[in-house]
Amino acid sequence: MLDRAPPPDAPTRILDAAERIVQARGVTALTLEAAAREAGVSKGGLLYHFAYKEALLAGMLNRLADGVAAEFEAVLDAQPPHPARTTRAILAWTFDDPHMVCEQHQRAAAVFLAAFHHDPALLDPIRRVFAHIRDRLRQDALPPGHGLAIMAAGDGLFMGRIFGMYTMDADELAAMRAALERLAEPQAGAP
Amino acid sequence: MLDRAPPPDAPTRILDAAERIVQARGVTALTLEAAAREAGVSKGGLLYHFAYKEALLAGMLNRLADGVAAEFEAVLDAQPPHPARTTRAILAWTFDDPHMVCEQHQRAAAVFLAAFHHDPALLDPIRRVFAHIRDRLRQDALPPGHGLAIMAAGDGLFMGRIFGMYTMDADELAAMRAALERLAEPQAGAP
DNA sequence: GTTTGTCAACCGTCCGGTCGGTATAGTTGC
DNA sequence: GCAACTATACCGACCGGACGGTTGACAAAC
Numbered sequence: 441m442l443d444r445a446p447p448p449d450a451p452t453r454i455l456d457a458a459e460r461i462v463q464a465r466g467v468t469a470l471t472l473e474a475a476a477r478e479a480g481v482s483k484g485g486l487l488y489h490f491a492y493k494e495a496l497l498a499g500m501l502n503r504l505a506d507g508v509a510a511e512f513e514a515v516l517d518a519q520p521p522h523p524a525r526t527t528r529a530i531l532a533w534t535f536d537d538p539h540m541v542c543e544q545h546q547r548a549a550a551v552f553l554a555a556f557h558h559d560p561a562l563l564d565p566i567r568r569v570f571a572h573i574r575d576r577l578r579q580d581a582l583p584p585g586h587g588l589a590i591m592a593a594g595d596g597l598f599m600g601r602i603f604g605m606y607t608m609d610a611d612e613l614a615a616m617r618a619a620l621e622r623l624a625e626p627q628a629g630a631p
Numbered sequence: 632m633l634d635r636a637p638p639p640d641a642p643t644r645i646l647d648a649a650e651r652i653v654q655a656r657g658v659t660a661l662t663l664e665a666a667a668r669e670a671g672v673s674k675g676g677l678l679y680h681f682a683y684k685e686a687l688l689a690g691m692l693n694r695l696a697d698g699v700a701a702e703f704e705a706v707l708d709a710q711p712p713h714p715a716r717t718t719r720a721i722l723a724w725t726f727d728d729p730h731m732v733c734e735q736h737q738r739a740a741a742v743f744l745a746a747f748h749h750d751p752a753l754l755d756p757i758r759r760v761f762a763h764i765r766d767r768l769r770q771d772a773l774p775p776g777h778g779l780a781i782m783a784a785g786d787g788l789f790m791g792r793i794f795g796m797y798t799m800d801a802d803e804l805a806a807m808r809a810a811l812e813r814l815a816e817p818q819a820g821a822p
Numbered sequence: 823g824t825t826t827g828t829c830a831a832c833c834g835t836c837c838g839g840t841c842g843g844t845a846t847a848g849t850t851g852c
Numbered sequence: 853g854c855a856a857c858t859a860t861a862c863c864g865a866c867c868g869g870a871c872g873g874t875t876g877a878c879a880a881a882c
Contacts, residue, residue, distance in 0.1 A: 450827080467748055471871060483873090485828045493872065556794060557658055557748055563794060570796050585806025588799065592807065593780050595796070596787030603747060603754060605761050605786070608779065615776025616783065623810055641861080662837060675841090676862045684838065 451489045454479040455499055462500075463543075463550040467557050472496075497562055501555045504548055505565035512573060523581035523626040527590055530577070531624060534594035535617045549602040586623040593620055642680045645670040646690055653691075654734075654741040658748050663687075688753055692746045695739055696756035703764060714772035714817040717764070718781055722815060725785035726808045740793040777814040784811055 448456065457479035462470050472493060476486040490496040515536075516529040555562040577587040593616070600606045608616070639647070648670035653661050663684060667677040681687040706727075707720040746753040768778040784807070791797045799807070 472873080473871075481827095482829045484830070484875095487873075488827060488829095491873095552794075553744075553748075557744075560795065563796075567796055574797060583806070583810065585803065585808070585810040588803055589784050589807045589810040592787035592791065593784040594787065595791055596783035596785065596789075598787075599790040600783065600786055603743075604751065605754075605758055606765060612776065612779055615774070616780045617776070619774065619776040619780040619814055623814070663839080664837075672861095673863045674839090675864060678839075679860090679862060682839095 450479075450481060450485070451499070454481065454486055454489060454496070455503055458496060458500055459547050459551055462554045463547040466550070467554040470554060494558065494562075497555050497558050500551050501562050502565050504551045505569050508548065508566065509569045509572070512569075516576075524587070524624050525580065526573070526576040527580045527582060527587045527624045530573070530587075530591055530594055531617065531620060534597060535613065545598070546602075549598075553602075581626050582624065590620050590623055641670075641672060641676070642690070645672065645677055645680060645687070646694055649687060649691055650738050650742055653745045654738040657741075658745040661745060685749060685753075688746050688749050691742050692753050693756050695742045696760050699739065699757065700760045700763070703760075707767075715778070715815050716771065717767040718771050718773060718778045718815045721764070721768070721778075721782055721785055722808065722811060725788060726804065736789070737793075740789075744793075772817050773815065781811050781814055 454475060458470060458475045461474055461478055472486055473483050475496065476483045479486065486496075490499060512529070512533060515533045516526065519525050519529045519532065522528055552563070552566065574588075574591070577591060580587050597608075597616075645666060649661060649666045652665055652669055663677055664674050666687065667674045670677065677687075681690060703720070703724060706724045707717065710716050710720045710723065713719055743754070743757065765779075765782070768782060771778050788799075788807075
Protein backbone atom coordinates (compact mmCIF):
# COMPACT_ATOMS: atom_id res chain seq x y z
CA MET A 441 0.00 0.00 0.00
CA LEU A 442 2.61 2.53 1.07
CA ASP A 443 5.66 0.62 -0.05
CA ARG A 444 6.94 3.69 -1.82
CA ALA A 445 7.43 5.75 1.34
CA PRO A 446 10.48 7.97 1.12
CA PRO A 447 13.41 6.87 3.28
CA PRO A 448 13.12 8.48 6.70
CA ASP A 449 15.57 11.18 7.65
CA ALA A 450 18.41 10.52 10.06
CA PRO A 451 16.73 11.64 13.31
CA THR A 452 13.76 9.43 12.54
CA ARG A 453 15.99 6.50 11.70
CA ILE A 454 17.87 7.01 14.94
CA LEU A 455 14.68 7.20 16.98
CA ASP A 456 13.42 4.05 15.28
CA ALA A 457 16.65 2.27 16.00
CA ALA A 458 16.65 3.33 19.63
CA GLU A 459 13.09 2.10 20.05
CA ARG A 460 13.94 -1.21 18.50
CA ILE A 461 16.84 -1.69 20.85
CA VAL A 462 14.93 -0.71 23.94
CA GLN A 463 12.10 -3.02 23.04
CA ALA A 464 14.23 -5.98 22.13
CA ARG A 465 16.98 -5.80 24.71
CA GLY A 466 15.86 -3.42 27.42
CA VAL A 467 16.98 -0.09 28.76
CA THR A 468 20.47 -1.25 29.61
CA ALA A 469 21.18 -2.11 26.01
CA LEU A 470 20.37 1.39 24.83
CA THR A 471 23.82 2.91 24.51
CA LEU A 472 24.74 5.65 22.11
CA GLU A 473 26.99 3.30 20.23
CA ALA A 474 24.35 0.60 19.92
CA ALA A 475 21.72 3.07 18.76
CA ALA A 476 24.11 4.55 16.24
CA ARG A 477 25.07 1.17 14.85
CA GLU A 478 21.46 0.02 14.65
CA ALA A 479 20.56 3.23 12.82
CA GLY A 480 23.48 2.83 10.45
CA VAL A 481 25.33 5.96 11.49
CA SER A 482 28.40 6.53 13.57
CA LYS A 483 28.28 7.58 17.16
CA GLY A 484 29.39 11.04 16.14
CA GLY A 485 26.60 11.17 13.59
CA LEU A 486 24.05 10.32 16.23
CA LEU A 487 25.42 12.94 18.57
CA TYR A 488 25.08 15.51 15.86
CA HIS A 489 21.31 15.07 15.99
CA PHE A 490 20.94 14.31 19.69
CA ALA A 491 23.60 16.12 21.64
CA TYR A 492 23.10 14.19 24.87
CA LYS A 493 21.67 10.84 25.64
CA GLU A 494 18.90 12.62 27.44
CA ALA A 495 18.02 14.45 24.24
CA LEU A 496 17.63 11.10 22.56
CA LEU A 497 15.35 9.86 25.30
CA ALA A 498 13.35 13.08 25.18
CA GLY A 499 12.99 12.72 21.44
CA MET A 500 11.76 9.17 21.86
CA LEU A 501 9.25 10.18 24.45
CA ASN A 502 7.92 13.16 22.57
CA ARG A 503 7.30 11.03 19.56
CA LEU A 504 5.63 8.45 21.75
CA ALA A 505 3.34 11.03 23.33
CA ASP A 506 2.33 12.33 19.91
CA GLY A 507 1.64 8.81 18.76
CA VAL A 508 -0.47 7.94 21.77
CA ALA A 509 -2.46 11.14 21.47
CA ALA A 510 -3.09 10.52 17.79
CA GLU A 511 -4.08 6.93 18.42
CA PHE A 512 -6.56 7.88 21.08
CA GLU A 513 -7.99 10.58 18.89
CA ALA A 514 -8.48 8.03 16.14
CA VAL A 515 -10.26 5.62 18.45
CA LEU A 516 -12.42 8.45 19.70
CA ASP A 517 -13.34 9.54 16.20
CA ALA A 518 -14.34 6.01 15.33
CA GLN A 519 -16.76 5.97 18.24
CA PRO A 520 -20.43 6.62 17.47
CA PRO A 521 -22.12 9.48 19.33
CA HIS A 522 -23.03 8.53 22.88
CA PRO A 523 -23.41 10.39 26.15
CA ALA A 524 -20.34 8.57 27.42
CA ARG A 525 -18.39 8.67 24.21
CA THR A 526 -14.95 9.23 25.68
CA THR A 527 -15.44 6.50 28.24
CA ARG A 528 -16.47 4.11 25.54
CA ALA A 529 -13.47 5.10 23.48
CA ILE A 530 -11.25 4.12 26.38
CA LEU A 531 -13.02 0.81 26.62
CA ALA A 532 -12.52 0.25 22.90
CA TRP A 533 -8.92 1.34 23.16
CA THR A 534 -8.31 -1.09 25.96
CA PHE A 535 -10.13 -4.11 24.67
CA ASP A 536 -10.47 -3.97 20.90
CA ASP A 537 -8.29 -6.52 19.33
CA PRO A 538 -5.62 -5.05 17.08
CA HIS A 539 -4.57 -2.83 19.90
CA MET A 540 -4.34 -5.60 22.46
CA VAL A 541 -1.53 -7.61 20.97
CA CYS A 542 0.09 -4.81 19.09
CA GLU A 543 3.84 -4.89 19.13
CA GLN A 544 3.60 -1.15 18.91
CA HIS A 545 2.47 -1.06 22.50
CA GLN A 546 5.22 -3.25 23.77
CA ARG A 547 7.53 -0.75 22.21
CA ALA A 548 5.66 2.16 23.75
CA ALA A 549 5.99 0.58 27.15
CA ALA A 550 9.68 0.01 26.67
CA VAL A 551 10.23 3.63 25.69
CA PHE A 552 8.14 4.80 28.61
CA LEU A 553 10.14 2.72 31.06
CA ALA A 554 13.45 3.73 29.56
CA ALA A 555 12.57 7.39 29.91
CA PHE A 556 11.33 6.93 33.45
CA HIS A 557 14.49 5.10 34.30
CA HIS A 558 16.66 7.94 33.12
CA ASP A 559 14.61 10.76 34.57
CA PRO A 560 10.96 10.66 35.62
CA ALA A 561 10.53 14.24 34.45
CA LEU A 562 10.95 13.00 30.90
CA LEU A 563 7.46 11.57 31.16
CA ASP A 564 5.85 14.99 31.21
CA PRO A 565 4.67 14.91 27.58
CA ILE A 566 2.81 11.66 28.21
CA ARG A 567 1.43 12.99 31.45
CA ARG A 568 -0.08 15.84 29.51
CA VAL A 569 -1.73 13.42 27.12
CA PHE A 570 -3.30 11.49 29.97
CA ALA A 571 -4.39 14.65 31.71
CA HIS A 572 -6.10 15.69 28.52
CA ILE A 573 -7.90 12.38 28.26
CA ARG A 574 -9.01 12.72 31.84
CA ASP A 575 -10.41 16.16 31.14
CA ARG A 576 -12.40 14.76 28.28
CA LEU A 577 -13.60 11.98 30.53
CA ARG A 578 -15.07 14.45 32.96
CA GLN A 579 -17.38 15.77 30.31
CA ASP A 580 -19.09 12.42 29.82
CA ALA A 581 -22.61 12.21 31.17
CA LEU A 582 -21.76 9.57 33.74
CA PRO A 583 -21.84 9.41 37.52
CA PRO A 584 -18.54 10.75 38.83
CA GLY A 585 -15.88 8.14 39.24
CA HIS A 586 -17.20 5.70 36.68
CA GLY A 587 -15.03 7.04 33.89
CA LEU A 588 -12.01 7.17 36.16
CA ALA A 589 -12.58 3.62 37.31
CA ILE A 590 -12.68 2.45 33.72
CA MET A 591 -9.57 4.38 32.84
CA ALA A 592 -7.73 2.98 35.83
CA ALA A 593 -8.78 -0.53 34.92
CA GLY A 594 -7.50 -0.01 31.41
CA ASP A 595 -4.20 1.26 32.72
CA GLY A 596 -3.97 -1.63 35.15
CA LEU A 597 -4.57 -4.11 32.38
CA PHE A 598 -1.96 -2.46 30.23
CA MET A 599 0.60 -2.35 33.01
CA GLY A 600 -0.17 -5.89 34.01
CA ARG A 601 0.54 -6.97 30.48
CA ILE A 602 3.75 -4.98 30.25
CA PHE A 603 5.15 -6.44 33.42
CA GLY A 604 3.78 -9.88 32.76
CA MET A 605 1.88 -9.75 36.01
CA TYR A 606 -1.16 -11.49 34.66
CA THR A 607 -2.22 -12.78 31.32
CA MET A 608 -5.90 -13.21 30.81
CA ASP A 609 -7.63 -15.41 28.32
CA ALA A 610 -10.30 -14.13 25.97
CA ASP A 611 -13.13 -15.17 28.28
CA GLU A 612 -11.78 -13.30 31.24
CA LEU A 613 -11.12 -10.28 29.10
CA ALA A 614 -14.66 -10.35 27.76
CA ALA A 615 -16.07 -10.69 31.25
CA MET A 616 -14.01 -7.77 32.44
CA ARG A 617 -15.15 -5.68 29.56
CA ALA A 618 -18.76 -6.52 30.28
CA ALA A 619 -18.29 -5.54 33.90
CA LEU A 620 -16.75 -2.23 32.98
CA GLU A 621 -19.34 -1.57 30.35
CA ARG A 622 -21.99 -1.68 33.03
CA LEU A 623 -20.21 1.31 34.54
CA ALA A 624 -20.33 3.10 31.23
CA GLU A 625 -24.11 3.06 31.03
CA PRO A 626 -25.39 6.63 31.32
CA GLN A 627 -28.23 5.66 33.60
CA ALA A 628 -25.99 3.60 35.84
CA GLY A 629 -26.45 4.56 39.45
CA ALA A 630 -28.54 7.59 38.58
CA PRO A 631 -30.70 8.62 41.52
CA MET B 632 6.81 -0.49 71.96
CA LEU B 633 9.48 -2.47 70.21
CA ASP B 634 12.31 -0.02 70.64
CA ARG B 635 14.53 -2.82 71.90
CA ALA B 636 14.59 -4.70 68.61
CA PRO B 637 17.93 -6.42 68.11
CA PRO B 638 20.10 -4.87 65.40
CA PRO B 639 19.41 -6.54 62.06
CA ASP B 640 22.00 -8.86 60.60
CA ALA B 641 24.21 -7.82 57.73
CA PRO B 642 22.13 -9.16 54.81
CA THR B 643 19.05 -7.40 56.18
CA ARG B 644 20.97 -4.18 56.64
CA ILE B 645 22.26 -4.41 53.09
CA LEU B 646 18.80 -5.06 51.69
CA ASP B 647 17.45 -2.11 53.67
CA ALA B 648 20.22 0.11 52.39
CA ALA B 649 19.69 -0.96 48.80
CA GLU B 650 15.99 -0.24 49.07
CA ARG B 651 16.63 3.17 50.50
CA ILE B 652 18.96 4.04 47.66
CA VAL B 653 16.66 2.78 44.97
CA GLN B 654 13.74 4.66 46.42
CA ALA B 655 15.56 7.92 46.98
CA ARG B 656 17.80 8.10 43.95
CA GLY B 657 16.56 5.59 41.43
CA VAL B 658 17.87 2.44 39.85
CA THR B 659 20.94 4.08 38.39
CA ALA B 660 22.18 5.05 41.84
CA LEU B 661 22.12 1.47 43.05
CA THR B 662 25.75 0.47 42.67
CA LEU B 663 27.44 -2.13 44.80
CA GLU B 664 29.66 0.50 46.33
CA ALA B 665 26.78 2.80 47.17
CA ALA B 666 24.77 0.00 48.72
CA ALA B 667 27.77 -1.14 50.72
CA ARG B 668 28.49 2.33 52.01
CA GLU B 669 24.86 2.96 52.90
CA ALA B 670 24.77 -0.33 54.77
CA GLY B 671 27.99 0.43 56.60
CA VAL B 672 30.00 -2.41 55.12
CA SER B 673 32.70 -2.54 52.51
CA LYS B 674 32.09 -3.57 48.96
CA GLY B 675 33.82 -6.83 49.72
CA GLY B 676 31.56 -7.32 52.68
CA LEU B 677 28.50 -6.84 50.56
CA LEU B 678 29.76 -9.25 47.95
CA TYR B 679 30.31 -11.81 50.62
CA HIS B 680 26.57 -11.91 51.24
CA PHE B 681 25.38 -11.25 47.69
CA ALA B 682 27.83 -12.68 45.23
CA TYR B 683 26.46 -10.83 42.19
CA LYS B 684 24.48 -7.69 41.79
CA GLU B 685 21.69 -9.86 40.52
CA ALA B 686 21.70 -11.78 43.78
CA LEU B 687 21.16 -8.51 45.58
CA LEU B 688 18.25 -7.62 43.34
CA ALA B 689 16.78 -11.08 43.75
CA GLY B 690 17.08 -10.76 47.51
CA MET B 691 15.31 -7.43 47.41
CA LEU B 692 12.51 -8.79 45.31
CA ASN B 693 11.99 -11.92 47.33
CA ARG B 694 11.64 -9.89 50.45
CA LEU B 695 9.25 -7.58 48.67
CA ALA B 696 7.09 -10.45 47.50
CA ASP B 697 6.91 -11.85 51.01
CA GLY B 698 5.94 -8.44 52.34
CA VAL B 699 3.23 -7.91 49.79
CA ALA B 700 1.78 -11.35 50.39
CA ALA B 701 1.74 -10.78 54.13
CA GLU B 702 0.17 -7.38 53.75
CA PHE B 703 -2.61 -8.67 51.57
CA GLU B 704 -3.23 -11.53 53.95
CA ALA B 705 -3.56 -9.04 56.79
CA VAL B 706 -6.05 -6.90 54.87
CA LEU B 707 -7.99 -10.01 53.98
CA ASP B 708 -8.10 -11.19 57.57
CA ALA B 709 -9.40 -7.83 58.69
CA GLN B 710 -12.30 -8.14 56.26
CA PRO B 711 -15.67 -9.28 57.67
CA PRO B 712 -17.25 -12.35 56.11
CA HIS B 713 -18.91 -11.55 52.82
CA PRO B 714 -19.64 -13.48 49.62
CA ALA B 715 -17.13 -11.27 47.85
CA ARG B 716 -14.63 -11.07 50.63
CA THR B 717 -11.45 -11.18 48.55
CA THR B 718 -12.77 -8.56 46.18
CA ARG B 719 -13.62 -6.31 49.07
CA ALA B 720 -10.19 -6.86 50.52
CA ILE B 721 -8.67 -5.62 47.28
CA LEU B 722 -10.89 -2.58 47.44
CA ALA B 723 -9.79 -1.90 50.99
CA TRP B 724 -6.19 -2.54 50.06
CA THR B 725 -6.43 -0.06 47.23
CA PHE B 726 -8.38 2.72 48.88
CA ASP B 727 -8.00 2.57 52.62
CA ASP B 728 -5.95 5.40 53.81
CA PRO B 729 -2.74 4.30 55.50
CA HIS B 730 -1.92 2.22 52.49
CA MET B 731 -2.51 4.98 50.00
CA VAL B 732 0.22 7.37 50.96
CA CYS B 733 2.51 4.84 52.53
CA GLU B 734 6.14 5.42 51.82
CA GLN B 735 6.46 1.66 52.01
CA HIS B 736 4.71 1.40 48.70
CA GLN B 737 6.87 3.94 46.99
CA ARG B 738 9.73 1.78 48.05
CA ALA B 739 8.03 -1.35 46.84
CA ALA B 740 7.49 0.24 43.46
CA ALA B 741 11.11 1.32 43.26
CA VAL B 742 12.31 -2.19 44.04
CA PHE B 743 9.90 -3.65 41.53
CA LEU B 744 11.10 -1.34 38.80
CA ALA B 745 14.74 -1.85 39.64
CA ALA B 746 14.33 -5.60 39.40
CA PHE B 747 12.41 -5.37 36.15
CA HIS B 748 15.07 -3.12 34.77
CA HIS B 749 17.80 -5.60 35.49
CA ASP B 750 15.93 -8.68 34.39
CA PRO B 751 12.17 -9.14 34.02
CA ALA B 752 12.47 -12.72 35.18
CA LEU B 753 13.36 -11.41 38.61
CA LEU B 754 9.71 -10.48 39.03
CA ASP B 755 8.59 -14.10 39.23
CA PRO B 756 8.10 -14.14 43.01
CA ILE B 757 5.73 -11.19 42.79
CA ARG B 758 3.98 -12.71 39.84
CA ARG B 759 3.25 -15.74 41.98
CA VAL B 760 1.74 -13.56 44.68
CA PHE B 761 -0.58 -11.89 42.20
CA ALA B 762 -1.52 -15.18 40.64
CA HIS B 763 -2.47 -16.42 44.07
CA ILE B 764 -4.64 -13.38 44.71
CA ARG B 765 -6.32 -13.92 41.39
CA ASP B 766 -7.08 -17.50 42.28
CA ARG B 767 -8.71 -16.35 45.48
CA LEU B 768 -10.66 -13.78 43.53
CA ARG B 769 -12.20 -16.44 41.36
CA GLN B 770 -13.80 -18.02 44.37
CA ASP B 771 -15.83 -14.94 45.20
CA ALA B 772 -19.54 -15.19 44.51
CA LEU B 773 -19.53 -12.50 41.86
CA PRO B 774 -20.31 -12.41 38.15
CA PRO B 775 -17.16 -13.30 36.25
CA GLY B 776 -14.97 -10.36 35.42
CA HIS B 777 -16.12 -8.10 38.21
CA GLY B 778 -13.33 -9.09 40.54
CA LEU B 779 -10.78 -8.84 37.77
CA ALA B 780 -12.01 -5.41 36.79
CA ILE B 781 -11.61 -4.22 40.35
CA MET B 782 -8.17 -5.72 40.63
CA ALA B 783 -7.10 -4.13 37.36
CA ALA B 784 -8.43 -0.76 38.49
CA GLY B 785 -6.48 -1.06 41.72
CA ASP B 786 -3.34 -1.89 39.80
CA GLY B 787 -3.94 0.96 37.42
CA LEU B 788 -4.35 3.38 40.28
CA PHE B 789 -1.19 2.10 41.89
CA MET B 790 0.81 2.33 38.70
CA GLY B 791 -0.59 5.71 37.90
CA ARG B 792 0.58 6.94 41.23
CA ILE B 793 4.02 5.41 40.85
CA PHE B 794 4.61 7.01 37.49
CA GLY B 795 2.93 10.24 38.44
CA MET B 796 0.50 9.82 35.59
CA TYR B 797 -2.43 11.12 37.49
CA THR B 798 -3.03 12.29 40.98
CA MET B 799 -6.59 12.20 42.16
CA ASP B 800 -8.12 14.21 44.94
CA ALA B 801 -10.11 12.61 47.72
CA ASP B 802 -13.43 13.23 45.98
CA GLU B 803 -12.40 11.52 42.80
CA LEU B 804 -10.97 8.64 44.76
CA ALA B 805 -14.18 8.26 46.73
CA ALA B 806 -16.23 8.37 43.54
CA MET B 807 -14.03 5.72 41.97
CA ARG B 808 -14.36 3.54 44.99
CA ALA B 809 -18.12 3.90 44.94
CA ALA B 810 -18.20 2.94 41.29
CA LEU B 811 -16.07 -0.13 41.86
CA GLU B 812 -18.04 -1.09 44.92
CA ARG B 813 -21.11 -1.37 42.75
CA LEU B 814 -19.26 -4.12 40.92
CA ALA B 815 -18.55 -5.88 44.18
CA GLU B 816 -22.20 -6.36 45.05
CA PRO B 817 -23.01 -10.06 44.96
CA GLN B 818 -26.33 -9.53 43.21
CA ALA B 819 -24.83 -7.18 40.66
CA GLY B 820 -25.79 -8.21 37.16
CA ALA B 821 -27.34 -11.46 38.37
CA PRO B 822 -29.93 -12.67 35.86
C1' DG C 823 33.71 29.37 1.68
C1' DT C 824 30.74 28.45 5.02
C1' DT C 825 27.17 25.52 6.63
C1' DT C 826 25.49 20.80 7.28
C1' DG C 827 26.05 16.11 8.15
C1' DT C 828 29.10 12.48 9.10
C1' DC C 829 33.03 10.00 10.69
C1' DA C 830 36.76 7.63 13.61
C1' DA C 831 39.81 8.02 17.32
C1' DC C 832 40.20 9.08 21.76
C1' DC C 833 39.51 10.34 26.91
C1' DG C 834 37.94 10.11 31.67
C1' DT C 835 34.96 8.01 34.59
C1' DC C 836 32.37 4.72 36.66
C1' DC C 837 31.06 0.17 37.84
C1' DG C 838 30.80 -4.86 38.47
C1' DG C 839 33.51 -8.21 39.90
C1' DT C 840 38.15 -10.44 41.48
C1' DC C 841 41.55 -11.30 44.77
C1' DG C 842 44.78 -11.47 48.44
C1' DG C 843 44.54 -10.61 52.89
C1' DT C 844 42.83 -9.98 58.06
C1' DA C 845 40.34 -10.93 62.39
C1' DT C 846 37.52 -13.64 65.22
C1' DA C 847 35.40 -17.85 66.66
C1' DG C 848 35.00 -22.50 66.83
C1' DT C 849 36.95 -27.42 66.41
C1' DT C 850 40.14 -30.99 66.73
C1' DG C 851 44.22 -33.63 68.31
C1' DC C 852 47.49 -34.29 71.70
C1' DG D 853 45.83 -26.10 77.97
C1' DC D 854 47.25 -25.13 73.76
C1' DA D 855 48.79 -25.48 69.09
C1' DA D 856 47.14 -26.28 64.46
C1' DC D 857 43.63 -25.83 61.51
C1' DT D 858 39.18 -24.38 59.49
C1' DA D 859 35.08 -21.57 58.76
C1' DT D 860 32.86 -17.31 58.84
C1' DA D 861 32.67 -12.55 58.05
C1' DC D 862 34.67 -8.79 56.24
C1' DC D 863 38.03 -5.49 54.01
C1' DG D 864 39.79 -2.47 50.18
C1' DA D 865 43.01 -2.22 46.28
C1' DC D 866 42.77 -3.26 41.81
C1' DC D 867 41.36 -4.74 36.89
C1' DG D 868 38.98 -4.67 32.65
C1' DG D 869 35.55 -3.14 30.10
C1' DA D 870 31.83 -0.20 28.89
C1' DC D 871 29.86 4.12 28.23
C1' DG D 872 28.94 9.14 27.59
C1' DG D 873 30.87 12.68 25.57
C1' DT D 874 34.88 15.49 22.97
C1' DT D 875 37.66 16.63 19.15
C1' DG D 876 39.28 17.43 14.74
C1' DA D 877 39.00 16.15 10.19
C1' DC D 878 36.44 15.74 5.91
C1' DA D 879 33.15 15.88 2.10
C1' DA D 880 29.11 17.34 -0.14
C1' DA D 881 25.52 21.23 -0.58
C1' DC D 882 24.42 25.70 -1.04
